Amino acid sequence: MNSTIEMTKISLASFLGIFASVFGETHKHIIALIVLMIIDTIFGWVKGFKKGQWTSKKAKWGIAGKIVELLLISLLYVLNWVFKVDFIVYIGLYYFMAVEIASIFENYAEINGNLPKGFLELLQKLQFNVGTLVVNKVKNFIDKLFGDGENENKNK
Numbered sequence: 001m002n003s004t005i006e007m008t009k010i011s012l013a014s015f016l017g018i019f020a021s022v023f024g025e026t027h028k029h030i031i032a033l034i035v036l037m038i039i040d041t042i043f044g045w046v047k048g049f050k051k052g053q054w055t056s057k058k059a060k061w062g063i064a065g066k067i068v069e070l071l072l073i074s075l076l077y078v079l080n081w082v083f084k085v086d087f088i089v090y091i092g093l094y095y096f097m098a099v100e101i102a103s104i105f106e107n108y109a110e111i112n113g114n115l116p117k118g119f120l121e122l123l124q125k126l127q128f129n130v131g132t133l134v135v136n137k138v139k140n141f142i143d144k145l146f147g148d149g150e151n152e153n154k155n156k
Contacts, residue, residue, distance in 0.1 A: 029093045030073070036100035037066045043107035050111055061139060069096045 044062055048054030076092040079085070108114075 029090065029097075033069075033073070033093055033097055033100065036097055036104065037069070040100050040103045040107065041066065043104055043111065047107045047110050064139075069099075072096075 041062065045054060045059065048058065073089070073092050073096065076089045080089050109119075
């Protein structure tokens, strides 16, 4: 993980979060995040179909990543309820919005091939986030616990 990229995302999200906490209306931001998640999912599926790489397993873990992001936002709401610091919810919302927007651009670029290579690499770094890290850890744990069915079939 590139710490400069992560610090930039967190700093920008923090600034926007504090700004938004002054003006309120988190429900509109949550709706915007969910819309971005849906757009990203659709673009991801289109990219997968176009490249011939769409699998239900990849789609399942992509959706699991979205659910983890929403669970993390829910946790931020609990922290806000306990500690009365509403800007923390906005920081999380803007952070995940930035991640979704980067992922949408990355998927679009891979579908059409229109974006410069350096920009695509930057978007791939921006796309990596805490939700992805948690999903990958859970996925690895489940694969170790139950075994990866694909590897077992190869050994037979």
